[in-house]
Amino acid sequence: MADLNTLTIAEARDRLRAGDVTARALTEACLTAIDGADALNSVVHKTPEKALELADAADARLKSGDAPALCGIPLGIKDLFCTRHVDSQAGSRILQGFRPEYESTVTRQLWDSGAVMLGKLNMDEFAMGSSNETSTYGNAVNPWKVDDRKLTPGGSSGGSSAAVAADLCLAATGTDTGGSIRQPAAFTGTVGLKPTYGRVSRWGIVAFASSLDQAGPMTKSVRDAAILLQAMAGHDPLDSTSADIPVPDFEAALTGDIKGKTIGLPREYRMEGMSDEIDRLWAEGRKMLEDAGANIVDVSLPHTKYALPAYYVIAPAEASSNLARYDGVRFGHRAKLDQGDGITEMYEKTRAEGFGDEVKRRVMVGTYVLSAGFYDAYYNRARKVRALIKRDFDEVFAQGVDAILTPATPTSAFGLGEMADSDPVAMYLNDVFTVTVNLAGLPGIAVPTGLDSKGLPLGLQLIGRPFEEGDLLNTAAELEARAGFVAKPERWW
Template sequence: MTDLNSLTLAQARDMLRKGETTSVELTQACLKAIEGADALNAFVHKTPEIALERARAADARIGQGDAPAMCGLPIGIKDLFCTKGVESQAASRILEGFRPEYESTVSQQLADAGAVMLGKLNMDEFAMGSSNETSVYGDVVNPWKVDDRRLTPGGSSGGSAAAVAADLCLAATGTDTGGSIRQPAAFTGITGIKPTYGRCSRWGIVAFASSLDQAGPMTKDVRDAAIMLQAMCGHDPKDSTSAELMVPDFEAMLTGDIRGKTIGIPQEYRMEGMPEEIEALWSKGAEMLRDAGAKIVDISLPHTKYALPAYYVIAPAEASSNLARYDGVRYGRRAALAQGDGITEMYEKTRAEGFGHEVQRRVMVGTYVLSAGFYDAYYNRARKVRTLIKRDFEEAFAAGVDAILTPATPSSAFGLGEMAEADPVQMYLNDVFTVTVNLAGLPGISVPAGLDAKGLPLGLQLIGRPWEEGDLLNTAYALESAAGFVAKPGKWW
């Protein structure tokens, strides 16, 4: 029999309903897998007692016959989500010892649906990074291995991606500010969807850039993404940007029938120096969708080339504002002070100790672009570019395009340490295909579609119309079926 921890959410749900296994057995299988996977450094706060308590409650609920789809299914929670009584550090030293007295809306909704929390997952500090090398807990290691290097799982949701790919949990939560769900999903051969901005509540999720952040599921396949996303979505009066919209049954919309749909291929995403493998996979993806009955058309998104610079002005600007609350006064770490030190010295020493280099870099960039002499030159100009990027997508959709197909990343997973020491801009270029989606507030999904010459997974990204996650998931389902990706990392840890 298959190991219980390697089941998909849908398989495990169906087995629970038929009485072929119990939530406690599923949870114990995952806890055992977690215990043997410290080499991956994916789980950073393990909560086995909470997990088994919730699993027993889920079994009782399933026995009564009124359990929702997620009931009894063991999942991991990214360390960015506040979880009541459990360390919630956003992978930063400055939040050392912080145990919130409240639960984030998304993790509460999953708990209410009966999902079992196995623990908190590693990530880049404050979600700032594309390789999971900025965490106070140390690097996460990609479970895929093709030589003697330790590979990045991507970032910032690298712990979530590694845990799902290595079957430590059945699924995990992630957050996406500029590609932090989709890029790690592509690097680890799993599925990750960033819903439309406002579809999932941001309340209780540690903020990075408030106009860009969005939570989403990271799962083993598209059906699981539909099941988990439904439990995570919904209007939340505690979040002023949360949309008051009905949440459809995403799983019921997975027919795989995309006949008559129009898929756009944006010419601006054909970047100079793009690896041939990425180019070939993209063409193959378009061919698969055409064979499934979709119409493939070339489209133009002319302001794409300005997306990265605009993103790396707007996101640090919002971060510098959001991170001002970490001052050592009310919670988290406080630096030891010398005789005669005042409040200013406390702020300075606490932040110097508490924030890592990448966070410090982005706070300084953000403070600079918001300062009096540079506000119009940088921040306001970036906001105008953002409006133009959004309009490019609106015009494509108005012309009848149902979804847009692009690569998810400019390469497969690279080695840990290979980029971090270089120019940080090289690292930022990893987000080249994903940041436009956040700037425009659109839903985007990464689907594993093939392996490169070295045997590492590559993903394709589909971008959908706002609020039409169901339609996007169905197109992704058709692409997944055609690609037939079933490769898994060989266990070495």
């Protein structure tokens, strides 16, 4: 019974319903794994009492026969989601001590589905980062280890990816503004799904860039991603950007049949500096989908090269607006003031102490591009480029393409400290294959498909049509099955 934490959601669901295992036993196995994994620094607010309380309630529901798919399933929650009476800091010192009186829509739906909350997971501060090195809690560490270095689990959902890869939870929530679900999933050999913008409510999730942010599942398999998305998705009147469309049965869409599907390969994604191993993996992924009966076609997304600069204008601009609310007045950290200090000094000192360097950098960039004289030159121009990027995808899908296959990351996981102290732009390049999906509001999924020469996981990305996550998941499941990725990190922690 000690290995219950290694189960997938689908396996645990079937065993719970059969009565082979209890939600309490499953939860206790995960809590034990969490207590033995402090070296990973992935779980930053442990909630064992709440977990066992929810597990017992789930066992009661299972006995009564009222058992949704997630009933009794232990999950980790990214620290960006507000959870009632539980620390919700968004990885930032400025929100130290903040315990909301409310529950985010996503977590409320998960608890209504009978899921169990194990704790809050590490992340880059305010989701700004690609390596989980900007967190007030310190670095999260990748459970994969091939030499003396500690490796990044990716970012910003690094705590989520590390926890799932290390079997500390059966699955986790993440958020994706420019690749923050898919890049960490690729770095840790897990599955990460960014749904269509509007598919999952953003209410109660601390905002980074409101037109780009989207919550999604991080899981051990594509089937699990379908099950977890089912519980997370749905229209929410509290979120004005939430799409009022029905949520299909995503798991039922996993037929395993992709014969006749058309998969596009964008020539612009064959970028300078991409490793030979990623290029080879991409070719292997193409062959796998061809062998499954899909038609592979070359497509063009000509404005791809402008995606990163457009993203790093739009995202900081929205961040500078969203983060203006953190002023030391209403909640979170407030700086100690000197005699004679007024409200302006309180704002300045609180933000200087509360925000980390990366957040300050993006707020300054965002404020600059929104300022008088620069708004048209930068922000408006970036919005126009964003529209062109979305049009590129629309035209490809209009040609009958069902999904687009690309690499998920330019490399495998790199060492902590290897990029953070150098040029920030080098770190931003980690998002080169993922930001276009957020700019266009499309669904994208990262699937583990191989190991590099050092033995680290590599992933491929599939991009789907808007609100057709079921079709995307089905294609991803076939890629997953043919790749046959079963590697797990050796336990060193």
